[in-house]
Amino acid sequence: MLDRNLITEDLEPEIWVNLQKVLDRILPPQKILHILVKETGIRAVSDSGEEISITPDVLKKRENMLEEFPWADEIRVYSMDGVRAYDQELQKPEIFRKDIDEYLEEMYERLKHTEGISVYERIPAREKHIFAILKKWIREDGCYLCWVTREQKLFFNCILQVVQGRIIRLTTSARYPDSMYDPIMTEKELKKEFGLPVSHAIMDYDDFFHWKT
Amino acid sequence: MKKNVIFTENGLKIGKKEYPLYSGSVHYWRMEPEHWSRVLDGVKNMGFSIVETYIPWRIHEPVRGEFDFGEKNPRNDLEKFLYLCEEKGLYVIVRPGPHINAEMTLFGYPDWLLEREEIQAKSPEGTPVVYPYVTKQFPVPSYASPEFYEETRHYFGALGPILRRHCYPDGGIVLIQADNETCNFFRDHPYVLDYSAASAELFHQMLEEKYEQIQRLNQAYGTSYENFSQVVLPSCYQEGEERLEPYFDWTEYKEYQIRDSLKRMLTILEELKLPIPVFHNCAYQEYTPISVYLDEQLPGLDVAGMDAYPDPGDTSMLKERIRYLSGSSRLPFVPEFGSGSWFDRGLLLSPGEELFGYLYAFANGMKAVNFYMLADRNRWTGCPLRNDGSMRPAWFFMFRSLMNMLKKEEIYRFQRKPSILIVKNYDMGRLKALLSLRDRNTFSSNCFIKGTDIPEKLFHPEKMPDKMVDTHAHYGKENWILKVMDALDACHQEYDITDSLADLSVLKKYDLIFASSYDWMQPEVWKKYVNFAALPGKNMVVGPVYPISDRAGNPLKNMDGEGRIRLLKDPGDLRKFCEKEKIVLPEREYECSDPVVELAVHERQDTGDQILFLVNPSEQERTADIFFSGHRKIRALPEETGMLFEKQRCVRMQPWEIILWKIEQEGKDYA
Structure with missing residues (x-):
């Protein structure tokens, strides 16, 4: 999906500062709780590195763990062998030769399917990375314009050019200075420059949370 | 080789004239050649006379053995770009890598190079070691691979004649960088890499140099190896293990491997016979496996600087890094100081925020700087110039006024000369680094690549060895050191920072030293402190405890320094401690009524003129009185006319503002 020679240009700070x-x-x-089960004991830390007190009993009822730690969106339980096997898998040539978006997919998939690692998620279908969201939006070759306003002013935008299923360019409406604040004009300019169909998603920042495709 | 350019303590001497080293980055291959002239004019118009560029291997040798220096793609015409710089009277700094990062795919290495298995670094499990850069994850190269250097030498052989033709005085090139941020591609923890066969060989070589005889190693390790090549490479700390020498050796090896790589790069540069100085840029590590001080001991390396990409208002990083450079390097040089940001940083600084960072670095002793970047390019934005050379006014004029002031007032000729030095305990950083049950790669990079990271703390051992271990979570930081810094800051005392690797000659430049010491210390470090404390007029303070053994647990034999070396258990009581121990803190010529406002005094030796940097590192407006004895003729830079003040001057400062006062010797009197 993401081309290794991706070109990014015309990211005017006024727009890009809100990325x-x-x-x-x-x-x-x-918020993720990480638990390591070792021969010498159990160790648990939060993402920020805060040590969390935990008893072996918690691990006996794994299906209830998310209730025990209501602050956690996800709990991962590792064994040392599990971590080792997982890291080994992710660094094999056949895996790392994939595109970066596929590589990220592999990371999350293999985390769930490596012996010695268990993942408990509050919302299992949640997207883990930006490419998971882009994949739902991008269906065919063309230009994709994402335009976000806040208080009726331009807050952020980005344009993705997709050719042969690969994102080859990332830019913003600053590419067309005279049309920079106008999504309709920007769309026209895109069609003129690239001769590709343009899909757009124009929305307010407050609604953006709900935008998944 | 005779060099026509040399580093000085103020900047660069080119021919017979000394210049400040202020430069900015422009990437020729990332813009249309028809824009080069306009971009370079813009650079000049901001007041720069030196431009810096990387030279990317990936672009110039895309296929092994097939070079393109503009023959195929006009953007790659390095020589044309150099001629143009020369035409415009710009000096040039070149950074040919081979590693350049520069947000390039594979960090500037050609695809064909990193595909070769014998060039890849290896994890403890024998797999390649992957860095997940946003456009393509890649296997990082091994600093021990002979094939890697052969290929580098071959590429540099093709590049060399172009560089030679353009070195000063024949051309504009005045400096060259050896490699770039040589530190395992952000994989700087001990057990991530490098377990390749070539690396194992180098490790064994280091052990042989250190122990000479295998029996000595066996004694230290409690092993029965028959020769050095049998020694197993540690892949993690074994919980409960008290014998730490094998792990210390591995940590030291990581430092050794990096210096060895730099040494090889320096040899390759030496073979090019370029009559210009060589520098290197360390990324951000003021701790193992990096040492600016040791890098500068490498033959052929003139200066080692450190890069800086502060977040808005990040004074603590800048203060520590720049003062560490001041205390450790021949020239406090920041070869990459962020101007604009990489596209996936998720952060862009305003011109005001950038200016604050630059002035704050100058206030803390930065003498030389390269602003990275001055012109936008692929995967970078927020520069004073866009990719076509058009101006981004707010940034452009910020740089122009900054450069005008720096040059007009000759700020580079002013020196900050603190008499206090803080010495970090490098061995404590090593100990904290080695105590890991598994060093794992991060699988994230910047704001788009959010991988399945696991906090490093999860792999801390349950039981620490029977040795004092500093409890700060970061292994480059120590609680005692941070408290000393706070205590000195609270009484407006200026200080530099270095670490325990620095030689006695470095220590001697200061009168009062605060060095962290734990219940263990290497004898040679303690001896250095004893020797310093014996010098007339010098005071040596250690803490939180005196050492009693070396790192292997053997008692320290010669503790005769204890009488002269004072012990400071709690730096919170610094003033009281100094009074009790009759240690006189340096008298300050200027006092500030506001503890929040920072004050730095720089003095010019030949004229006696001073520059006072007044810093408001807070979000509130501040009003402070600056006290001094007698009269001072003070001129706030850049615009004010000098006025005479008696005993004090009041200053009102906006949030995050830095004000510079120039005080001329002529108007001074000390009542």
């Missing part, structure tokens, strides 16, 4: 806010809106950061 992280938009990403956090669409993929809210998750």
Whole structure:
């Protein structure tokens, strides 16, 4: 999906400065509890590295663990062998030769299917990375314009050019300075420049949370 | 080889004239050649006279043995770009890698290179080691691979004649960088890599150099190896293990491997016979496996700098990094200081935020800087110039006024000369690094690639060895050191920072040293402190405890320094401690009424003029009185006319503002 020679250009700071806010809106950061089961004991830490007190009893009723830790969106239980096997798999040439979006998919899939690792998710179908969302949106070759407003002003936009199923260009409406604040004009310019169909998603920041495709 | 350019303590001497080293980055291959001229004019118009560029291997040798220096793609015409710089009177810094990162796919290495298995670094399980860069994850190369250096030498052989033709005085190239951020591609923890056959051989070579005889190693390890090549490479700390030398050796090997790589790169550069100095840029590690001080001991390496990409208002990182450079390097140089951001950073600084970072670094002792980048390019935005050379006014004028002031006032000739040095305990960083049951790669990079990371702390051992271990979560930081910094900051005392690898000659430049020490310390470090403490007029303070043994647990034999070396258990009581121990903290010529406002004094040796940096590192407006004795003629830069003040001057500062006052020797009197 993502071409290794991706070109990114015309990311005007006024637009691009809000990238992280938009990403956090669409993929809210998750809180994960990590538990390592070793011969010498159990160790649990949160994503931020905070040590969490845990007793072996918790592991006996694994299906209830998410209730025990209501703050956690996800709980992962690892054995040392599981982590080792998982890391080994992810660094094999046949895996790392894939595109980065497929590589990310592999990471999450294999996490669930590696012996010695268990994953408990509050919302199992949740998208884990931006490509999972883009894959639902991008169906065919063309230009894809995502336009986000806030208080009726341009807040963020990005344009993806997709050729032969691969994202080859990432840009913004700043590519066309005279049309920078106008999604309709930008769309026209895109059609003119690339001669490709344009799909757009235009929405307000407050609604953006709900946008998945 | 005779060099026509040399580093000085202020910048660069080119021919017979000394220049400040202020430069900015432009990537020729990432813009249309018809835009080069406009971009370079923009660079000049901001006040720069030096431009910096990487030279990417991936672009110039896309197919093994087939070079393109503009013959196929006009964007790749390096020589034409160099001629144009020369025409415009711009000096040039080149950074040919071979590693360049530069947000390029495979960090600038050609595809064909990293596909070769014998060039790939290996994990403890024998797989390649993958870095998940946003456009393509890739297997990182091994710094021990002989084939890697053969290929590098071959590429540099093709590049060399172009560089030679353009070195000063024949051309504009005045500096060259050896490799780039040589530190295992952000895989800097000990047990991630490199377990390749070539790396194992290098490890064994290091052990042989260190122990000379296998019996000595066996004694230290409690093993019965017959020769060095049998020694097993540690892949993690074994919980409960008290004998730590094998792990310490592995941690030291990671440092050794990086320096060995730099040494090989320096040899390859030496073979090019370029009459210019060589520098290197460390990424961000002020701890194992990196040492700016040791890098600068490598033959052929003139200066080792460190890069800086501060978040808005990040004073703590900048203060620590720049003062570490001031205390450890020949020239505090930041070869990459963020101007704009990589496209997947999820963060862009405003011109005001960038300016604050730059001035704050100057206030803390930065002497030389390359702003990375001055012109937008693929995968980078937020520069003063766009990719076609058009101006982004707010950033452009910020740079122009900054450069005008720096040059007009000759800020590079002013020196910050603190008499206090803080010495971090490098061995404590090693110990904290080695105590890991499994060092795992992060599988994330920046804001788009959110992988399945596991916090490092999950792999801390349950039981620590019977040795004092600092409890700060980061192995580059120590609680005692941070408290000393806080205590000195609270009384507006200036200090530099280095680590325990620095030689006595470095320590001697200071009068008062605070060095962290634990219940264990290597004898040679303790001896260095004892020797320093014996010097007239010098004071040596250690803490939180005196060492009693070396790192292998053998008692320290010569503890005669204890009488002269004072012990500071709790740095919170620093003032009281100094009074009790009759240690006089350096008298400050200027005092500030507001503890939040930071004050840095820089002095020019030849004229006696001073620059005062007044920093408001807070979100509130502050009003402070600056006190001094007698009269001072003070001129706030850049615009104010000098006025005479007696004993004090009041200053009102906006949030995150840095004000510079110039104080001329002529108007000074000390009542």
